[in-house]
Amino acid sequence: MAEPLVGGVGGRKGTPLPPEEKPDANEHNTMLWEKLVFIVTALCVSVVGELYYGLSVPFLPAEAAERGVNPDLVGVMISAYALGMLAVLGFAANLLRVFSPFQLLNMSILVQACSALSQGAIQPLRGWSFFALVTVSRMILGAACGISETVRVAVVLRLVSKEHVSTVMALTMGVRSVSTLASPAVGGALYTVGGYTFPYLLGGCVFIALYFAQLMLMRVMSRLPSSVPQSSSIFTILKVPMVWCMVTVIIVWGFSSYLFEPLYQRVLGTDPYSLNVAEVGLYGSILPASLSITFFTVGTFLNKIIGELAQQAMGMAVSVVGFITLYFCDSTGTFATGMAIIGVGIGLTGPTNPAFVLRILEIDAGLTKREVGGALGAVLFAILMLGALLGPLLGSGLFALLGFNTLSLSVGIAFGVVYIPCFILLLRYDSTPAGGIVGECIRGTYKSQ
Numbered sequence: 001m002a003e004p005l006v007g008g009v010g011g012r013k014g015t016p017l018p019p020e021e022k023p024d025a026n027e028h029n030t031m032l033w034e035k036l037v038f039i040v041t042a043l044c045v046s047v048v049g050e051l052y053y054g055l056s057v058p059f060l061p062a063e064a065a066e067r068g069v070n071p072d073l074v075g076v077m078i079s080a081y082a083l084g085m086l087a088v089l090g091f092a093a094n095l096l097r098v099f100s101p102f103q104l105l106n107m108s109i110l111v112q113a114c115s116a117l118s119q120g121a122i123q124p125l126r127g128w129s130f131f132a133l134v135t136v137s138r139m140i141l142g143a144a145c146g147i148s149e150t151v152r153v154a155v156v157l158r159l160v161s162k163e164h165v166s167t168v169m170a171l172t173m174g175v176r177s178v179s180t181l182a183s184p185a186v187g188g189a190l191y192t193v194g195g196y197t198f199p200y201l202l203g204g205c206v207f208i209a210l211y212f213a214q215l216m217l218m219r220v221m222s223r224l225p226s227s228v229p230q231s232s233s234i235f236t237i238l239k240v241p242m243v244w245c246m247v248t249v250i251i252v253w254g255f256s257s258y259l260f261e262p263l264y265q266r267v268l269g270t271d272p273y274s275l276n277v278a279e280v281g282l283y284g285s286i287l288p289a290s291l292s293i294t295f296f297t298v299g300t301f302l303n304k305i306i307g308e309l310a311q312q313a314m315g316m317a318v319s320v321v322g323f324i325t326l327y328f329c330d331s332t333g334t335f336a337t338g339m340a341i342i343g344v345g346i347g348l349t350g351p352t353n354p355a356f357v358l359r360i361l362e363i364d365a366g367l368t369k370r371e372v373g374g375a376l377g378a379v380l381f382a383i384l385m386l387g388a389l390l391g392p393l394l395g396s397g398l399f400a401l402l403g404f405n406t407l408s409l410s411v412g413i414a415f416g417v418v419y420i421p422c423f424i425l426l427l428r429y430d431s432t433p434a435g436g437i438v439g440e441c442i443r444g445t446y447k448s449q
Contacts, residue, residue: 041217043172045105046152047179048210049112049145052203053081054183054261056119058281059191060134061265067126075262075396080135082258082389084142085149089382092150093234093375101151106214108151111144113207120200146381153354153377178292184264188281234375234382237357240365245425246357247383249312252415253349254387256319256342259395259411260287267404273332283336290340294347308352308359309423309430315352316419319345323412327405338408354380359429 061074095104119137122130152172190199237243264284268275275283302311322341329335357376361367398407 041102041105041214043152043175045109045148045210045214046145046176048206049108049141049148050176051179051183051186052112052116052207053141053145054179054284055187055190055199055203057184057261057284058188058265058277059196061262062269062277063196064130064134067130069127069131071266072396072400073131075392075394077131077134077138078258078261079389079392080138081142081145082385082392084139084144085146085385086142086382086389087139088143088146089150089234089378089385092147093154093378095147096151096154101154102214104147104151106211108144108148109207109211109214112141113204113211115141115144116200116204116207120197120204123195123197142385146378146385149381150377153380182285184281184284184288185278186281188278188284192278234379236365236367237361237372237375237379240361242360242364242425242429243357243379245422246353246360248418248422249316249349250353250380250383251387251390252316252418253346253353254384255391255394255411256346256387256415257287257291257384258388258391260284260339260391262392262396263399263404266399268332268335273335275332283332283339286336286339287343287346290343291347291350292343294344295351298348302348307430308355309426312349312352312356312426313419313423315345315348315350316415316423317345318342318348320412320416321345323408323415326408327412329405329408356426356429363429 057078060077061071064074064077065071099107115137118140119134122133122137125133187199190202238247265277265280267273268280268283269277306314319342322338322343322345325334325341326338329338354376357380358369358372361372361376362369395407398410402410
């Protein structure tokens with residue numbers, strides 16, 4: 001059998017890939033178990049980091065206002081997480097060439113523990129000092145999470161066959177989104193019990209416990225994952241023109257997911273709703289709850305029936321309906337309904353993104369799943385975090401200018417207008433037979449039988 005070759009941009013042949021390990025029958029079950037253990041370990045780090053990210057959403061706006069911070073700056077504090085992740089994702093994939101995945105996860109956990117404990121220690125601060133230290137702490141948290149997310153996605157892409165990428169990504173994203181679901185409610189409850197400091201100190205203790213648990217796991221595993229070689233960089237991926245079409249889709253997806261983070265308390269904590277912090281946290285969990293349920297159910301199998309593009313388009317359409325529903329929001333029931341619909345839309349769209357980018361890279365650049373490695377994970381999360389950065393920042397500013405209802409309608413209309421040309425351009429990459437025919441028609445190569 002000919003030695004497999006690395007395909008560069010434009011399908012050029014490159015250096016030979018290292019041969020795959022061929023375990024004998026006695027080792028096969030052990031290898032599967034150890035790979036599963038590693039995926040679960042990486043996912044646990046991601047889940048805890050995401051849980052800690054959202055703990056402060058229900059109470060940070062009120063705490064900042066009490067300490068003399070301008071309410072419009074709350075979006076900056078929340079967006080600092082995404083900014084920190086963006087800063088590190090540019091080189092996180094390269095770290096996988098030097099350090100083993102376990103080493104990177106350990107570093108990530110320690111940094112996140114420091115971030116949590118530092119935020120818990122700044123309770124006496126007020127004004128600009130409070131704003132600056134919260135912002136820096138959340139940037140550090142985002143940087144650490146950027147490393148752990150790159151590791152998680154890179155390992156999943158390396159271990160999972162191409163046809164199962166959407167399904168496995170839906171499952172892992174669903175597990176991760178459970179912490180997104182729980183974090184506002186948990187944060188509101190912990191704040192009610194112990195005040196501002198308690199959620200952060202508890203989070204720091206959880207990270208430290210996870211660090212020592214992982215050290216023990218490294219001791220008992222017979223085969224530890226090594227550094228992940230790859231032949232492409234994030235710039236190689238971004239040089240492919242049609243990848244930028246997916247960049248637009250993923251930014252919209254991230255924007256939808258994080259837009260309301262600084263607004264829950266400002267909308268629900270005032271007239272006519274006047275909910276307390278714990279109740280705001282519960283309502284803040286509605287969007288991630290519907291997102292999680294969709295990930296675990298429809299998101300894992302629908303693409304196999306109708307194809308990734310149809311599922312993606314359906315998700316975008318559902319999200320637009322959710323935003324329009326919020327335009328008519330005049331009660332907590334309408335608010336909950338709109339948030340749930342948006343969550344379903346995000347849950348449908350998200351799992352299709354990695355598979356679509358992989359197909360574009362394979363068709364247009366000759367790049368394989370194995371070659372892109374951690375670079376694709378870094379690109380996907382960098383784009384998602386760009387949406388997460390813009391969401392809270394623009395949400396805070398536009399809320400003050402337009403109000404909640406008009407803001408929701410404007411975002412829904414804008415998303416629909418932006419996605420329609422993306423949908424048309426992505427038709428040629430659809431994996432379904434109908435999509436293949438449409439793609440050939442666009443290229444002018446289709447011949448009827």
